[in-house]
Amino acid sequence: MRILLTGGSGQLGFELRRSLALYGKLWAPGREVLDLSRPELLMQPVLEFAPDLIVNAAAYTAVDRAEAEPELAERVNAEAPAELARLAERLGATLLHFSTDYVFDGTGTAPYRESDVTRPLSVYGRTKRDGELAVMNDCSRHYVLRTSWVYGSVGGNFVKTILRLAAQRDTLNVVHDQVGAPTSAMLIADVSAQLVARLREGRVLPYGLYHLAAAGETSWHGFAREIVGLVQDVGGGLVLRPEAIQAIPAVDYPAAAARPANSRLDTHKLRAALGIVLPDWRHHLQLVLQQLAIQKG
Numbered sequence: 001m002r003i004l005l006t007g008g009s010g011q012l013g014f015e016l017r018r019s020l021a022l023y024g025k026l027w028a029p030g031r032e033v034l035d036l037s038r039p040e041l042l043m044q045p046v047l048e049f050a051p052d053l054i055v056n057a058a059a060y061t062a063v064d065r066a067e068a069e070p071e072l073a074e075r076v077n078a079e080a081p082a083e084l085a086r087l088a089e090r091l092g093a094t095l096l097h098f099s100t101d102y103v104f105d106g107t108g109t110a111p112y113r114e115s116d117v118t119r120p121l122s123v124y125g126r127t128k129r130d131g132e133l134a135v136m137n138d139c140s141r142h143y144v145l146r147t148s149w150v151y152g153s154v155g156g157n158f159v160k161t162i163l164r165l166a167a168q169r170d171t172l173n174v175v176h177d178q179v180g181a182p183t184s185a186m187l188i189a190d191v192s193a194q195l196v197a198r199l200r201e202g203r204v205l206p207y208g209l210y211h212l213a214a215a216g217e218t219s220w221h222g223f224a225r226e227i228v229g230l231v232q233d234v235g236g237g238l239v240l241r242p243e244a245i246q247a248i249p250a251v252d253y254p255a256a257a258a259r260p261a262n263s264r265l266d267t268h269k270l271r272a273a274l275g276i277v278l279p280d281w282r283h284h285l286q287l288v289l290q291q292l293a294i295q296k297g
């Protein structure tokens with residue numbers, strides 16, 4: 001199988017390079033070769049490589065900055081995925097694309113299902129919503145995996161931000177009224193590999209939209225406390241104690257983009273289709289903290 005991976009330098013892309021490597025010839029060009037902000041330039045190199053599978057892990061993910069750069073975010077998150085979808089269709093290829101909990105407005109009280117109506121609050125969320133719609137409309141063999149609160153050992157994320165702040169400060173304010181499931185890039189990459197394995201074996205999972213997140217839920221405040229608590233347990237030398245992380249409402253943490261209060265995703269459809277159990281969010285957090293400690297040491 002010939003696999004084209006975009007976003008190979010990102011946190012998810014890094015894990016996908018590992019998890020997909022066994023499944024065929026993997027090509028993971030950087031933005032200097034495939035620039036998703038220039039969708040019109042994608043056709044030639046993509047048709048030349050002629051992938052059987054396109055995995056689009058590239059995205060414009062700076063949620064606040066997107067408010068000031070909506071055209072760029074739209075090109076990378078919506079127009080480029082639309083072009084990749086058309087190219088996949090033309091090649092008879094499958095397209096695996098990733099999206100986000102931020103397509104929802106977060107006013108629902110239950111975990112969101114795939115059939116729930118989207119209403120993004122931010123430019124990032126709107127452009128990601130436009131991207132997933134284009135993929136679903138323009139490519140018949142598509143998987144759109146919506147996930148949430150992604151972190152990993154490579155790339156920028158909330159875990160690394162909190163560890164950096166916890167080494168410098170003795171108090172920290174973190175919002176408690178936004179809840180979701182922190183999901184490791186490792187988990188998403190492993191589940192993606194299962195989808196690809198099924199493709200290769202001809203036991204193709206029904207195409208469509210699936211929610212993929214770790215089990216359980218927490219707030220950003222709960223997530224921050226868990227990160228700092230776990231590192232403290234192993235004598236991580238942090239200035240900040242978990243008890244010194246204060247819970248604040250989101251209104252007291254001014255940001256350019258609004259975030260959903262409820263980011264919880266109902267993963268029943270994916271678990272039933274693949275016959276898998278998804279681990280609690282704390283499980284992979286421990287693994288990633290170990291990886292980070294090893295990197296440091």
Ligand SMILES: NC(=O)C1=CN([C@@H]2O[C@H](COP(=O)(O)OP(=O)(O)OC[C@H]3O[C@@H](n4cnc5c(N)ncnc54)[C@H](OP(=O)(O)O)[C@@H]3O)[C@@H](O)[C@H]2O)C=CC1
Nearest residue numbers: 007009010011012031035036037058059061098147149150
């Ligand atoms: N991060 C999160 O919390 C969440 C992410 N997601 C989704 O998961 C997917 C993966 O996200 P994640 O790994 O966290 O993202 P990262 O921000 O870690 O990585 C983004 C990747 O996209 C690449 N990229 C950005 N702009 C361009 C461009 N113009 N041309 C080519 N490549 C580009 C980056 O390349 P470079 O290194 O050159 O910048 C990088 O490889 C995305 O679809 C995202 O929307 C969903 C839910 C939560």
Ligand SMILES: Cc1cn([C@H]2C[C@H](O)[C@@H](COP(=O)(O)OP(=O)(O)O[C@H]3O[C@@H](C)C(=O)[C@@H](O)[C@H]3O)O2)c(=O)[nH]c1=O
Nearest residue numbers: 061063100101148149150158161173174175220253259
């Ligand atoms: C660092 C920090 C953040 N926060 C708050 C701000 C925000 O409401 C929340 C998360 O902050 P971040 O900016 O790290 O997270 P954010 O960039 O909003 O994360 C999102 O990224 C995109 C790409 C997604 O798709 C989402 O699933 C989600 O993971 O925590 C604090 O309250 N205190 C702090 O010290």
Ligand SMILES: [Mg+2]
Nearest residue numbers: 061062063064
């Ligand atoms: Mg961010």
